[in-house]
Amino acid sequence: MSEDASATELTSQYTAQVTADLERNAKEQQRLSAEIAALQEQLAAQQRDHTVLLSIQQAIGAAPVSAEPSALPDSAAAVPAPRAAKKTAESGSGKRARTRKTAPAPRQATSGKPAAEKASGKAGSAKTVQPTLVDLIRGHLSEQNEPRSAAEIAATLGKAHPDRSVKTTVVRTTLEGLVAKSQAQRSKQGTSVFYTASAVPERAEEQPAPAGA
Incomplete structure (x- = not known):
């Protein structure tokens, strides 16, 4: 009986x-499982931030391309360079220098100036015809009193400018670029x-005004 009792006690233990x-x-x-779920959420958030940062990097990298028209005045300013060379050649001496000056002078003047004027005219007309998407988004945000999503901004701009194809992805990328520039x-x-x-x-634009004055 004692062995049976000890066996039952061990079994119960x-x-x-x-x-x-x-x-x-x-x-x-x-x-x-809870930790794994939390880590998966953190990983998904990091992946979303990674895609956003990539879009911002692309937007910032594409920004200098839009500034290319500003190089036109430099090319136009480079036209008078031959004139300075001609003046030095004239002061140098001789009939040969004069004959060389007179021949190329009208060719460079006639070919250089119209090209610069046409390019600057095209750039000016392109700017005056319609504002850029960045300007439209800035103006829209400045008129709003409440936060707006990229889809809402794209829909509003699409209605206001039916002649332009305003896509939500492009608007979101432009907005992220403005956020990166603190605009x-x-x-x-x-x-x-x-x-x-x-x-x-x-505020940054208001501060230099009194300093310049």
Whole structure:
């Protein structure tokens, strides 16, 4: 009888120990599953930020391309260079220098000036015909009192300018570029992203006015 009692006690002890181990194992699995889910959410957030940063990098890298028309005045300014060379040649001496000066002078003057004038005229007409998408987005944000999403801004600009194809992806990329330049502010509400105009550039523009005066 004593052996049977000791056997039952051992069985009950092992059973209690195994039950406790199973409970601890289940709790540990729940804890690890929660940590894995949190890490997956963090990874997804990092991946979203990575795509946003790539779009900002592309927008910033594409910015210098739009500034290429500003190089036209430099090319136009480079036209008078031959004239200076001609003056030095004239002061140098001789009939040969004079004959050389008179021949190329009208060719360079006639070919150089119209090209610069045409290029500057095209650049000026392109600027006056319609504003850029960056200007449109800045103006729209400055008129809004509440944050606006990229889709809302694209829809509003598309209605206001039906002759232009305004895409939400392009608007979002432009907005991220403005945020990177501190010309706009970004805020999140849940999973949605909203944008507002930034007041920092306006203060920066107001400060040099009295200094210059």
